[in-house]
Amino acid sequence: MTEAPSGNAPENVLEVRDLKVAYGRRRRRVEVVKGVSFTIAPGETLGLVGESGSGKTTIGRALLGLAPVAGGSVSFRGSDITHLPRSRRRLLARDIQVVFQDPYSSLNPSMTIEDILVEPLATAGVTEGRTRVRQLLEQVGLPEDAGSRYPNEFSGGQRQRIAIARALALRPGLIVCDEPTSALDLTTQAKVLSLLHRIQQETGAAYLFISHDLGVVREVSDRIAVLHDGGIVEMGGSEQVSLRPTHPYTRRLQLATPVPDPDVQARRRQRRRDLLEAGA
Template sequence: MSTPLLAVQDLVVQFPGRRGKVTEVIHGVSFDIAAGETLSLVGESGSGKTTIGRAILGLAPVSEGTVTFREQTISNISRARRRKIATDIQVVFQDPYSSLNPAMTVENILVEPLEAVGVEGGRARVRELLDAVGLPAGSARRYPREFSGGQRQRIAIARALALEPALIVCDEPTSALDVTTQARVLKLLKEIQLSTGVAYLFISHDLGVVNQVSDRIGVLYQGKIVELGEAHQVSTAPRHLYTHQLQMAAPVADPRKQRERRAERLKLLAAARAAP
């Protein structure tokens, strides 16, 4: 069995609360991601999925357990060591309107991460990056405010690709977009993965979305992974009651099909509750 690109083992994340009490939000989570694979973490708001992503990125504390990348521990490492792996692990955030500096041109936005790690000739790569995400070369001279939400997210993806990372953490990258634009961005992510071999940790509250992009899916509930498996299995034959509930919550365009699906899921839920 090949060594995973990223491995999260028994991850616990705690935050200080009132009167000195500690609040534990992630409870012993374990999973791994292979090179070129998409693993999605799906769960409702507050389930802890974004906190896991932030712990991997070094933006949230790891209280217990380990995060390893290419067999090297990266949890709770120094800022200097974190900067060294910045070329290999990048992120695309949820909101394309706030994740880009409005005072910078697209060219400067794309060059910034390259200059931060001392890569020379970064400006020559701008056209290549824009082409990779389907934006014209003239976009380089414009500002984020001149683009639509979907175009801004393409710019954010281009910025994440600038350092040719092995892993991109995609934190709800389509939730702020309309359905049509969402589909285009998901298609773009898949095309980029096929051409570059990048791996994704895809974080979402929408099981319907992750079904389109995932190789495997982990279902998160109250800070724990309650189901982890191949995407087809989780989406068509889920084993956990909470996964069934997420299935019923996913929107369907046809109202009749939506009613039929919910009726079917309710029967499955009743059977699950009745089982010993």
């Protein structure tokens, strides 16, 4: 039985408790996620930031049922989804969707955009899929005739808009955004981030936004969790964590965030050297 939320606070969309993910067996067993806990409320964006190999993408895969959970639990809207069988996991796809890093490899190059967007609708038994496709294309700022074209006819930013449209097709409550802008140039990145924000305002979907870039995460997140070596080392409000970090690892991420001012960059490089020499 799920405990009712206290007071007027909304029930969390997602609750992750002491999550552990491990690969291998016995002596060769390697734990890559080490007891991670966090929640995401309706309409909230939690940024999960860390360098390559920190375990952040593995956490996203575990939520989607794509990585083995060795311990802990994952609950979606009060229901335990930690070890769902494949048949029930497919049904859950209506409510939990993902936008991957590479917008080209995640789209079938032999299918038209309309067929790509209709596919999840047809699988879920949604009628009038073609009408919904036109709505989705409009929602992500693409022309109606985009549906008759193929992925290779679009730029990287446009393909990511298509991937976002596909994730929105079934009106999910949670979207896992796994490095959705890291393959894009800065101008296109800003447009996609703006689109994600607008869609969240319109739909109320919650986001888990995974990135290695603390600056990007700050722009889109309400709260930030900093992941290092498989564990969360710092968590708090976006401004607090990104501008006034308390953990040495978060401070190193902050100093690695690109800025256009060369004088600021020089000061940051010196600060990084000072931290390394101090063993922080």
